[in-house]
Amino acid sequence: MISETVTRYRAYLEKRRAYVHAMGLLGYDMNTVMPKGAGPIVGDTFGVLSEAMYDMVTSPEVEAMQREILAQRDEVDPAIVRTAELAMEERGRIACIPKEEYVQYTVDQTIADRVWHEAKIKSDFQMFLPHLEKLIAAKKRFAKYYRPDASVYATLLDEYEKGLNTETLDRFFTTVRERLVPVIAKIQSQPDVSFLHRHYPIAEQRIFSDYLMDVLGLDKNHCAIGETEHPFTTEFTKYDVRITTHYHENAVEASMYSVIHEGGHATYERNIGDEIARLPIGKGVSMSVHEGQSRFFENIIGRSEPFIEAIFPKMQEIFPEQLKDVDAHRFYVAVNKAEPSLIRTEADELTYSLHVMVRYELEKRLFDGDLEPKDLPAAWNRMYKDYLGVDVPDDRRGVLQDSHWASGLFGYFPSYALGSAYGAQLIKRMEQEIDVWDNVRNANLKPVVDWLTEHIYRFGCMKEPGKLMEEAFGAPFDPTYYTDYLTKKYSELYHLD
Amino acid sequence: MISETVTRYRAYLEKRRAYVHAMGLLGYDMNTVMPKGAGPIVGDTFGVLSEAMYDMVTSPEVEAMQREILAQRDEVDPAIVRTAELAMEERGRIACIPKEEYVQYTVDQTIADRVWHEAKIKSDFQMFLPHLEKLIAAKKRFAKYYRPDASVYATLLDEYEKGLNTETLDRFFTTVRERLVPVIAKIQSQPDVSFLHRHYPIAEQRIFSDYLMDVLGLDKNHCAIGETEHPFTTEFTKYDVRITTHYHENAVEASMYSVIHEGGHATYERNIGDEIARLPIGKGVSMSVHEGQSRFFENIIGRSEPFIEAIFPKMQEIFPEQLKDVDAHRFYVAVNKAEPSLIRTEADELTYSLHVMVRYELEKRLFDGDLEPKDLPAAWNRMYKDYLGVDVPDDRRGVLQDSHWASGLFGYFPSYALGSAYGAQLIKRMEQEIDVWDNVRNANLKPVVDWLTEHIYRFGCMKEPGKLMEEAFGAPFDPTYYTDYLTKKYSELYHLD
Numbered sequence: 001m002i003s004e005t006v007t008r009y010r011a012y013l014e015k016r017r018a019y020v021h022a023m024g025l026l027g028y029d030m031n032t033v034m035p036k037g038a039g040p041i042v043g044d045t046f047g048v049l050s051e052a053m054y055d056m057v058t059s060p061e062v063e064a065m066q067r068e069i070l071a072q073r074d075e076v077d078p079a080i081v082r083t084a085e086l087a088m089e090e091r092g093r094i095a096c097i098p099k100e101e102y103v104q105y106t107v108d109q110t111i112a113d114r115v116w117h118e119a120k121i122k123s124d125f126q127m128f129l130p131h132l133e134k135l136i137a138a139k140k141r142f143a144k145y146y147r148p149d150a151s152v153y154a155t156l157l158d159e160y161e162k163g164l165n166t167e168t169l170d171r172f173f174t175t176v177r178e179r180l181v182p183v184i185a186k187i188q189s190q191p192d193v194s195f196l197h198r199h200y201p202i203a204e205q206r207i208f209s210d211y212l213m214d215v216l217g218l219d220k221n222h223c224a225i226g227e228t229e230h231p232f233t234t235e236f237t238k239y240d241v242r243i244t245t246h247y248h249e250n251a252v253e254a255s256m257y258s259v260i261h262e263g264g265h266a267t268y269e270r271n272i273g274d275e276i277a278r279l280p281i282g283k284g285v286s287m288s289v290h291e292g293q294s295r296f297f298e299n300i301i302g303r304s305e306p307f308i309e310a311i312f313p314k315m316q317e318i319f320p321e322q323l324k325d326v327d328a329h330r331f332y333v334a335v336n337k338a339e340p341s342l343i344r345t346e347a348d349e350l351t352y353s354l355h356v357m358v359r360y361e362l363e364k365r366l367f368d369g370d371l372e373p374k375d376l377p378a379a380w381n382r383m384y385k386d387y388l389g390v391d392v393p394d395d396r397r398g399v400l401q402d403s404h405w406a407s408g409l410f411g412y413f414p415s416y417a418l419g420s421a422y423g424a425q426l427i428k429r430m431e432q433e434i435d436v437w438d439n440v441r442n443a444n445l446k447p448v449v450d451w452l453t454e455h456i457y458r459f460g461c462m463k464e465p466g467k468l469m470e471e472a473f474g475a476p477f478d479p480t481y482y483t484d485y486l487t488k489k490y491s492e493l494y495h496l497d
Numbered sequence: 498m499i500s501e502t503v504t505r506y507r508a509y510l511e512k513r514r515a516y517v518h519a520m521g522l523l524g525y526d527m528n529t530v531m532p533k534g535a536g537p538i539v540g541d542t543f544g545v546l547s548e549a550m551y552d553m554v555t556s557p558e559v560e561a562m563q564r565e566i567l568a569q570r571d572e573v574d575p576a577i578v579r580t581a582e583l584a585m586e587e588r589g590r591i592a593c594i595p596k597e598e599y600v601q602y603t604v605d606q607t608i609a610d611r612v613w614h615e616a617k618i619k620s621d622f623q624m625f626l627p628h629l630e631k632l633i634a635a636k637k638r639f640a641k642y643y644r645p646d647a648s649v650y651a652t653l654l655d656e657y658e659k660g661l662n663t664e665t666l667d668r669f670f671t672t673v674r675e676r677l678v679p680v681i682a683k684i685q686s687q688p689d690v691s692f693l694h695r696h697y698p699i700a701e702q703r704i705f706s707d708y709l710m711d712v713l714g715l716d717k718n719h720c721a722i723g724e725t726e727h728p729f730t731t732e733f734t735k736y737d738v739r740i741t742t743h744y745h746e747n748a749v750e751a752s753m754y755s756v757i758h759e760g761g762h763a764t765y766e767r768n769i770g771d772e773i774a775r776l777p778i779g780k781g782v783s784m785s786v787h788e789g790q791s792r793f794f795e796n797i798i799g800r801s802e803p804f805i806e807a808i809f810p811k812m813q814e815i816f817p818e819q820l821k822d823v824d825a826h827r828f829y830v831a832v833n834k835a836e837p838s839l840i841r842t843e844a845d846e847l848t849y850s851l852h853v854m855v856r857y858e859l860e861k862r863l864f865d866g867d868l869e870p871k872d873l874p875a876a877w878n879r880m881y882k883d884y885l886g887v888d889v890p891d892d893r894r895g896v897l898q899d900s901h902w903a904s905g906l907f908g909y910f911p912s913y914a915l916g917s918a919y920g921a922q923l924i925k926r927m928e929q930e931i932d933v934w935d936n937v938r939n940a941n942l943k944p945v946v947d948w949l950t951e952h953i954y955r956f957g958c959m960k961e962p963g964k965l966m967e968e969a970f971g972a973p974f975d976p977t978y979y980t981d982y983l984t985k986k987y988s989e990l991y992h993l994d
Contacts, residue, residue: 018545021538022519029522032530037718038737041518041775048515052549203700221534240535278538 006257116406123396233265264297271457282459290418421482553617620893649954653908676980730762761794768954778958918979
């Protein structure tokens, strides 16, 4: 009886959810509260739980249930069918890896992450190198187990964004480079942004964060905010989402845009359909779509003039001294200052994609070319000079700046650029259907969130990411929306011809 | 081959440790960062992991390993023998419970805890009552499964402190009551403590907490401090200990003594022997011994005049305005003000045991007598009037004040009183062997911690708690050390005849 199988499968999925929850929480804790000296223990705990996950995901009994559900898909809840479909793909990627290698990788990854934190502080790439090499070697092996004949990097890309490949990305980055580099080159004089770097006490910045969460419509009963060195978002279900930020006393915009960025991720998760919330498909569908949401709120909404006009009175209330001689327009201009720089997470919208392009090119060469991990710093520094025209003074502000590789996230970076481009095409579509800007100008983001929920959020992983976005756009993806959006915005901001 | 069995057993213990870690972290998170609306999900996650724990702990394969190890105990590392011994006891307590009941209890307990938090805020006992009834009924059933012929309360007590029974406790509380009530009655005039309630900003109190952790010798690399409504300590291994406190802007001593109390628990865990740290026996041996440590540091050390003299200069440095007209002696007198009151955690040393006695008497009647949960508030209020002479204005400050029952901790409270009494006997012994007070007066707690490590901490659960303490005392436990200590201290403080 298929209904009996579905009941058993749902029980299995609930068990799986619990393990994912526990492992997710261990990861969250490791990056927030855990005292650093506890690192080795948590790695071993990860090892044990990941072994249990491996056994679950690859068990013949679970496979049989999934095959039965897929064979009789017409009689089964589509959410369960979709779950089984994606689970078979996941099974394919995992079951080909020998269990010991899979478990060892989980442990190695927590070690690499810990070492990276220290190496970054010390700006010591050599310290991190052996751990990075280990992760890269494992990722290469795993990709080959799964798809012996495919390019390794294509296999990695596909994991974060199904169907994504280097042809698409090469075309995308070529468009971006050809159209944006000339705009960047035209920028001559810069606005005065010194007021952003006055003293903004952390206690007041916390109040400001709470206000921003309110504006985004994030309910504290289901979304916590914490503080970490590197801001991130995690969720265990849509009912338990956590964002973090980092306060800099002399840079009010840093935490402000971290909160809006992570808040964008959280908004996506919080608006997944309740009916799929506990299933593995009850989460954001891909990294590009996810970064698309975070960067949409951060930049397209959060760095728009109407949004700044909406929140600026509250900002002046919280920071009366610091902002007494500033108006909303000056603030808007300041938070959009565009200038080639060293740090991706601090980069402006215009030059951002060039930071991603550096990582994309390096990853391609690391996995499918002849670049050795040991040669990364030199290659990194050279590309920053070539693409952004800046000299990298040390590895802390260079190749060690991002946490992704230390967490084994290779092939993830392109999501940021692609996500940014998604946002530009989305806003065009949205503007045709709802009154975006009058609402934003009144600090009312609800129509925007509702539109995104209707077209994207509620589906979770029910659709393939490419198809989901195409349906939301009402057209195929076209990166020129992105380059047009940036060209127009920065031509106005900098009065370019 | 026994060595092969031991290797397999160690692997099992490591797996068990990981699950205990994950569940402990879920509990910690629930009480710290987790947004409240996520409650139902975490309950279900607990259910899944506790089922896995049940299967592990009661598995015939594990039982066989343990029996084999115990049968050949002379050839096995004593730490593994002791682990197997205690695991067989744990197995006995758990395997007699039907699995569904065991799992359901875990889920119910997280629900009860959540409801209690809300009920306490609303001072609404009726809201909490059905959940409390459910936990009590389960605990009664479980005790009867395990020991059908024993008193239920004795079975519960034994779980927290092996060998403890109501005869011992009745005798103990009789001594305490007979000797301390007359002292309390003699107190007439009270010192001025108003300076404790000046404005102490939380930011400065956090700095003070860090200083106190330094004085206690707690290494931030292995011991984190956080903030919660109800302070507590948790540990995953000795390498990862977490304490929490709660800051009150108008009561500097509240967080101060929370930090020292929880710091006492943490000091115990941090000084477990490294060789047993990852084993289930690598933790504090019993609740009485544990509370003995926390209350030893909080009261016998922390509320001593030499300790106040040691830390007062630093306090004045952190709170110059608030303490400008206060000296160490006045501070010492103020933090030892004794007066019957409503809240156990805020009670002074002298009246503290009476608070515990109320709970002990109620628990006895709940489990072995005829007291119904619904009648708890009335019984509670009557006993507070009888024993402490205070009128309970509402259940928030009455029967709902403590979290223990909501977490299923019945039979735990006596540990606090017994632990306090342990401390008084310990200090007498310690004074004979080391120079306690000159070191404390110099903010040097190391000799004290070293002595406790040598005699108690390093052993973890290697010895039975009663035997451990008897060896540390160099004599049988005698509660008159405690009553003598309090009589002397308070007679001096209040100039009683």
